[in-house]
Amino acid sequence: MGRFHSLLLEMMFFSDQANILISHIKMEHLVAGITGGAASTLILHPLDLVKIRFAVNDGLSSRPQYNGLFHAFKSILKDEGVRGLYRGVTPNVWGAGSAWGLYFLFYNSLKTWWQGGDTKMDLGPTRHMAIAAEAGLLTLMFTNPIWVVKTRLCLQYGSTTAPAAVGVPGPLAVVQYRGMVDALVKVWQMEGIRGLYRGFVPGMFGVSHGAIQFMTYEEMKTFYNKYRKQPIDTKLGTSEYLVFAAISKLIAAGSTYPYQVVRARLQDQHRVYSGVMDVIRQTWRGEKFKGFYKGLVPNLVRVVPATAITFVVYEHTSSYLKELRISF
Template identity: 60%
Template sequence: FRGLYKGVTPNMWGSGSAWGFYFMFYNTIKTWIQDGNTAQPLGPSLHMLAAAEAGVLTLAMTNPIWVVKTRLCLQCDDRVKAGTGTGYAGMMDGLAKIYRTEGIRGLYRGFVPGMFGVSHGALQFMTYEEMKNKYNQRRKRPIDAKLTTAEYLTFAAVSKLIAAAATYPYQVIRARLQDQNHSYKGTWDCVKLTWRYERVSGFYKGLMPYLVHVTPNICLVMLIYEKFTNH
């Protein structure tokens, strides 16, 4: 049972801080582009630009937490007990040991594919914002008009599914690079070996559990975000 909750602490810290940073950066950048006028439509390209910039800044702040979370989830207790693996007792222990043995570089493993992963958030937020805007325009209302709970949840779920289908492979590559039990020379080496031995299916391993986990999560996050920003 304990194994099902490996990495839950850094995941909570990572998710909480990541969403906090992301919304802070995204709202700041978007408001700056709109020159303070929230009723001004940005269009797909500017929505994607604001989301991408927010994603890069957030990644720089939270990447070490995701490295620890991945390693806690993937570490083998039997190997650690036998002295053939590096064990982490928790998030802070993991951060300290990685920094001590691998330096800053170890804490930022997977950062490059994570940069590609910024496209996931950018695509998701662009799709979400554009769906909201088009929906309000179709109903002849201001683009910043409030929607119902069901409408927010629907747009959040659809935008997440579209973004996940388009960008999931980067998450597989990033997780494999962060796993100390795999020795890849770099991002391109990981891509080549995954393709050579697993083909397309290798890049989509774990997609269904991922969707089951993140879709309700993003729906609730976006709903809370919208409700708070509308008051």
């Protein structure tokens, strides 16, 4: 009887904690995140496509070869037209919108929970990083299949010949997917759940990317508001959000980029690797250290303004929706 009573108390405690966490969930963070992510993705998708093509270019497969960012754009426009620059844009918009929306929702819910509802409480860099890591892992679980599809669509080069053998360098594969839904269905049918979660392990390492970015962003906002002798949750101007978002993204991207190369190569339909360590071994053997940073330049050219746009849209949209909710 005593054991049952103890178990009942534990269940009630966790139920109360869950209810407290749910009470801190504010849907304006989801809506604002989706809006910011979708807006930045629509504007900058061609740079994302070029980054992915650089990242998977191992020098062995018969892929289009690009000498630089300008040459890549010129070649894609010539060979595939304007439409070629927007291959994979649908899952990218869905992926970026849902990822940013879920991330901001999870992050702010966990953050408010840690603060006990007191938005003026300074959590410090360690807690900010831990909260961002938790939010990133939860988001990845929901969005990984969309990123697999986006990568596959971005790597359809318009070739009409099939490879000589699976996993062996050769001519490019036939264009297999007609769009996002077709790709999701075919990956599920041919590769199962494992196919939809290719790149999940390096994606987990990539959680550190978001953790570093959000920790840096939050600490800069906190420091700036303290410097101005304002409460740490004081709303800033567009220029401040732009600068802080850009700096935090530069720091995070520069320190964690190799995982994106590993992830893209695992999701690439033109090559087959046995796992993360196989990608790392083959990349190091063929391309050394430089191979892990392929596509970094187009990535930075894309992600820095993309993040700045996303955060500015998010901050202003969430503030507007919060004021709207309070007014009602």
